[in-house]
Amino acid sequence: MREGPEIARIAALVADPVRSAMLLALMDGRALTATELASVGGITKQTASSHLAKLVESEVLVADAQGRHRYFRLAGSHVAALLEALMVFSSDAVPPLRTGPKDLTLRKARICYDHLAGEKGVMLYDRMLEEGWLGRDLDVTDKGWTKLAVLGLQQGDLPSSNRPLCRACLDWSQRRHHLAGRLGKAVLDRILAVSWARRLPASRVIVFHPEGERRFGEWLR
Amino acid sequence: MREGPEIARIAALVADPVRSAMLLALMDGRALTATELASVGGITKQTASSHLAKLVESEVLVADAQGRHRYFRLAGSHVAALLEALMVFSSDAVPPLRTGPKDLTLRKARICYDHLAGEKGVMLYDRMLEEGWLGRDLDVTDKGWTKLAVLGLQQGDLPSSNRPLCRACLDWSQRRHHLAGRLGKAVLDRILAVSWARRLPASRVIVFHPEGERRFGEWLR
């Protein structure tokens, strides 16, 4: 009676149909707003707010405040593992949800302020973390500097300023983080400089050349 | 809203503190009676009966009726996986529960009707399944007959009768299945015949000789 309550408390969070629908919608790693999640659950935003507060409080979700929006995502892979363990009991698919731009080129790669966003930007950020180019605090590791040197980026080349070197920026089409900060800008600059990709005039679209896309992928291993 | 309910339904079963305590008590693979589980949950047997009916209905638990007792155990490893996924959120230990005979020799190995029970019996049964001596329907495989031949058991030696060749019998100290049926009897007979162990006079205790215990373990790989 003393050991059960804790797992029961977590299970209770998933036990509500609305909350479980919200969690399933986040299974692919995206981050959604409170209003979108309310729509997913088919409830009003007051109720959604109450649900989300509970999930954040118990660290099942984490929230990123961005302007007047709050983006919610799963707190980690252990949450996804829990949901998968539940799905075993009755095979479910993750629910589709149209979101973001229709324009496929925009979705694939584009400029976000001054750095790379879209699928390619998310891929860059994910790999840098996976491969250990970045540490947990978003500090660049020795391995990271070695790989960045391949692109022609030296540690001394990056002007120091108030702006952080690395920052995680939330992507509005992918709804996942990508690399921002001074390094984010520098990497995009180099990618354009070595002609792996080019920027369409008067547009935010970044177009990778076939050969450049291949090299980009190789560079990330 | 159509995909969430199913996982919510399962989560709701674990969400009750009493039910989760019951499930945790079964995490080690034992089977417990309804009354014992009522005690684990600190509730009356009526309430426990209601909880257990729900868990069986949803195939989270399975029940073995044995005389006037009903033994409940987890329906499979996927249930244990679910509980483990929940325990990640707050490290819990599996609760201890004293059960069964105090007598250590009885607990280790004894005769159950005419076959081997206790730790050694459970070990025999588990290994036969793990190593593929027995198929899913408790049929003896070719590999099984090969290994049984080492003990001097030929397929033709086992007299055919109404009694099933292999049966899973629930152990009252280990609370887990062990091998019964004609094969269960035959194996115990051979173990005694080759003097790996002997039966204490006027007792159900089976005592393994040190050398016999070693060979028994080797035989099971």
Next chain:
DNA sequence: CTCATGGTTCGACGCTAATCGAACCATCCC
């Protein structure tokens, strides 16, 4: 500044489900 929109807080309502007492059925032991 004003309006629109995203999000939260508060309070009241209503439904679901856990709980136990009482009665009942089944099995085992003597």
Next chain:
DNA sequence: GGGATGGTTCGATTAGCGTCGAACCATGAG
């Protein structure tokens, strides 16, 4: 057979929580 024990069913009570309306705060656009 009769008594004891394990387990289930039924019904009534109670408590918790999901829900939404209404009001409120914060941010962004014009």
